[in-house]
Amino acid sequence: VRPRIVTLLSDFGTADAYAGLMKGVVLSICPEARVVDLSHEVPPQNVTAGALLLRSTVRFFPPGTIHVAVVDPGVGGERKPILVQAGGATFVGPDNGLLHPAASERGINRIVALTKGEYHLPRVSRTFHGRDIFAPVAGHLARGVAAEDFGPVLSEMKTLPLATASRDANGVVGEVVHVDRFGNRPFRA
Amino acid sequence: VRPRIVTLLSDFGTADAYAGLMKGVVLSICPEARVVDLSHEVPPQNVTAGALLLRSTVRFFPPGTIHVAVVDPGVGGERKPILVQAGGATFVGPDNGLLHPAASERGINRIVALTKGEYHLPRVSRTFHGRDIFAPVAGHLARGVAAEDFGPVLSEMKTLPLATASRDANGVVGEVVHVDRFGNRPFRA
Amino acid sequence: VRPRIVTLLSDFGTADAYAGLMKGVVLSICPEARVVDLSHEVPPQNVTAGALLLRSTVRFFPPGTIHVAVVDPGVGGERKPILVQAGGATFVGPDNGLLHPAASERGINRIVALTKGEYHLPRVSRTFHGRDIFAPVAGHLARGVAAEDFGPVLSEMKTLPLATASRDANGVVGEVVHVDRFGNRPFRA
Numbered sequence: 162v163r164p165r166i167v168t169l170l171s172d173f174g175t176a177d178a179y180a181g182l183m184k185g186v187v188l189s190i191c192p193e194a195r196v197v198d199l200s201h202e203v204p205p206q207n208v209t210a211g212a213l214l215l216r217s218t219v220r221f222f223p224p225g226t227i228h229v230a231v232v233d234p235g236v237g238g239e240r241k242p243i244l245v246q247a248g249g250a251t252f253v254g255p256d257n258g259l260l261h262p263a264a265s266e267r268g269i270n271r272i273v274a275l276t277k278g279e280y281h282l283p284r285v286s287r288t289f290h291g292r293d294i295f296a297p298v299a300g301h302l303a304r305g306v307a308a309e310d311f312g313p314v315l316s317e318m319k320t321l322p323l324a325t326a327s328r329d330a331n332g333v334v335g336e337v338v339h340v341d342r343f344g345n346r347p348f349r350a
Numbered sequence: 351v352r353p354r355i356v357t358l359l360s361d362f363g364t365a366d367a368y369a370g371l372m373k374g375v376v377l378s379i380c381p382e383a384r385v386v387d388l389s390h391e392v393p394p395q396n397v398t399a400g401a402l403l404l405r406s407t408v409r410f411f412p413p414g415t416i417h418v419a420v421v422d423p424g425v426g427g428e429r430k431p432i433l434v435q436a437g438g439a440t441f442v443g444p445d446n447g448l449l450h451p452a453a454s455e456r457g458i459n460r461i462v463a464l465t466k467g468e469y470h471l472p473r474v475s476r477t478f479h480g481r482d483i484f485a486p487v488a489g490h491l492a493r494g495v496a497a498e499d500f501g502p503v504l505s506e507m508k509t510l511p512l513a514t515a516s517r518d519a520n521g522v523v524g525e526v527v528h529v530d531r532f533g534n535r536p537f538r539a
Numbered sequence: 540v541r542p543r544i545v546t547l548l549s550d551f552g553t554a555d556a557y558a559g560l561m562k563g564v565v566l567s568i569c570p571e572a573r574v575v576d577l578s579h580e581v582p583p584q585n586v587t588a589g590a591l592l593l594r595s596t597v598r599f600f601p602p603g604t605i606h607v608a609v610v611d612p613g614v615g616g617e618r619k620p621i622l623v624q625a626g627g628a629t630f631v632g633p634d635n636g637l638l639h640p641a642a643s644e645r646g647i648n649r650i651v652a653l654t655k656g657e658y659h660l661p662r663v664s665r666t667f668h669g670r671d672i673f674a675p676v677a678g679h680l681a682r683g684v685a686a687e688d689f690g691p692v693l694s695e696m697k698t699l700p701l702a703t704a705s706r707d708a709n710g711v712v713g714e715v716v717h718v719d720r721f722g723n724r725p726f727r728a
Binding site: 362363364365366367368369370371372373374375377378381382385394395481 | 542544546548553573575576577578579580592595596599600601604719720721
C-alpha cells in the first residue's frame with residue numbers, strides 16, 4: 162500500500178502553529194501519511210479565494226489524495242463538517258461552499274456528514290474544527306477507514322456562486338477574483 | 351520501526367534557506383525522518399513567543415516526536431545547547447528558556463548538555479547552532495542514538511518567567527503576549 | 540533503495556498554490572519521493588538571489604538529492620530547460636544561470652537538455668515550466684530514470700556573473716547581494 166497523501170489548505174498563515182499542529186494530529190493517527198501544504202495564505206475567511214485555489218490545484222495530485230481545506234468563518238455555527246468523494250479524491254472541510262468548485266469539477270460521488278465522534282479529537286472546540294475534526298478525520302481516512310463510517314450520507318452540499326464572464330461589443334466583462342505575485346490573473350473572467 | 355517525526359520551530363523566516371538546510375542536515379543523517387515545520391515566523395529573537403508557540407503545539411504530536419526549536423539570541427555565548435526528554439517527547443535547542451514551558455508542562459525526565467562533537471557537524475560556527483548542532487543531534491536521535499550519549503546529564507535547565515494573570519474587582523489583569531491573525535488572543539492572561 | 544529527496548526553490552511565494560501543486564506533480568510520478576521546500580520567497584524573477592541561495596544550501600543535503608529551482612523570467616522563450624549532474628547532486632531548472640553557481644562549485648559532470656516530451660506533463664504551457672517540465676522530470680529522476688534519457692547532452696550551460704570583491708587601502712570594495720532578516724550579510728563581498 163502506498164502512503165496516502167494529505168494536503169492542507171487554510172487561511173491560518175504560518176506565524177501561528179495552527180497549520181503545524183494539524184500535521185501533528187494527522188501523523189498521530191496515521192504516521193505513514195504524507196502531509197503536503199498547498200497554502201496557508203488564503204486571505205482570512207475568504208471562502209471564494211480558497212475554493213478557487215483548491216479547484217486549480219487538485220488535478221495535479223494522484224488518485225487517492227485527501228484534501229483538507231479550512232476557511233471557515235462559520236465554525237461553531239450551523240454549517241456541517243463534511244467529507245466529499247469526487248473523482249478519486251476525498252475532500253474534508255466545512256460545508257460552506259469551499260469544497261464545491263473542486264469537487265463538482267471532478268464529479269461528486271458521495272457526501273458524508275462528519276458526525277461520528279470517535280473519529281474526532283476527544284474534546285471538540287467551537288473555534289478550531291481544523292484541528293479537532295478535519296485533521297483527525299483525514300488521519301483516519303489515510304489509515305483506511307471508509308467514507309461511510311464517518312457519519313450519514315447527505316444528498317447535497319452547499320454550492321458557491323462564482324463570478325462568470327460575458328463578452329460584449331466592448332470586450333469581456335467579469336470580475337477579477339485573484340491576482341498572483343507576478344501580476345497574472347489566472348482565474349480572470 | 352515507524353519513522354521518527356522531527357518538528358522545526360524557529361525565527362528564521364522562509365525567505366532565507368536556513369530552515370530548508372536544517373532539513374537537509376536532518377535527512378543526511380536520518381533519511382527516514384519525517385520533518386514537519388511548526389513555524390519559522392517567530393518574531394526574531396523573541397524567546398517568549400517561541401516558547402509559548404512550542405508549548406501550545408507539542409501535545410498534538412505522537413509520542414516519540416523530536417522537537418527542534420531555535421530562537422537563540424545568545425548563540426555563540428555561554429548558554430548551553432541541550433536536549434530535554436519530557437513525557438515521551440524530546441526537545442532540542444538552546445538552554446535559554448525556550449524549551450522550558452513545553453517540557454515542564456509534560457514533566458521533565460532528563461536534561462542533557464550537547465557536548466559530544468561527534469554528533470555535531472564537523473565545523474561548528476558561532477552563529478548557527480541550529481544547523482551545526484541542533485539539526486544533526488535531531489538526526490542522530492531519529493536514528494536511535496540514546497539521549498545520554500550526547501553529553502553529560504544536567505540537574506537543571508533555564509526557566510522562563512511567563513506573564514501571569516490575576517482577577518480583581520475591575521476584571522482580569524495580565525499581559526497580552528500574542529494575538530493571532532484572526533484577532534484571537536489564545537495565550538491571553 | 541532509500542527514498543530520493545527532491546528540494547524545491549522558487550520565486551512563487553506561498554499565497555498561490557504553485558509550489559504546492561509542483562509537489563503534487565512530483566508525488567504523482569514518484570509517491571515515495573521526499574519533497575522539501577528550500578524557499579519560495581526568492582524576490583520575483585531575481586535569478587542572482589535564487590542562485591546564491593541554492594549554492595549556499597546544497598552542501599547540506601545528502602548525495603543523490605534532486606534540486607529543482609525555478610526563477611525563470613525567460614520562460615516560454617529561447618532559454619533551455621536543463622538538468623545538471625554535479626558532485627552527486629542533480630539540478631533541474633532553466634538554463635539562465637540560476638543553476639550554475641551551485642553546480643560549478645560541486646564540479647559539473649553532465650548537462651542535459653530536457654527535450655523528451657514523454658517525461659513532461661502532456662500539455663506544456665508557455666508560462667509554467669516548473670509544473671509542466673521541471674517537476675515531472677524531478678519525479679522521473681526520483682523514480683530512477685537516467686539523466687541521459689531526458690534529452691541530448693549539452694557541452695555548456697549559461698553562467699552567471701557574480702559580484703566579486705577587492706581589497707584596497709581603504710578596506711573592502713564589493714556589492715551587497717543579500718541581507719538576511721537578522722541583518723547579516725552572509726554573501727557579502
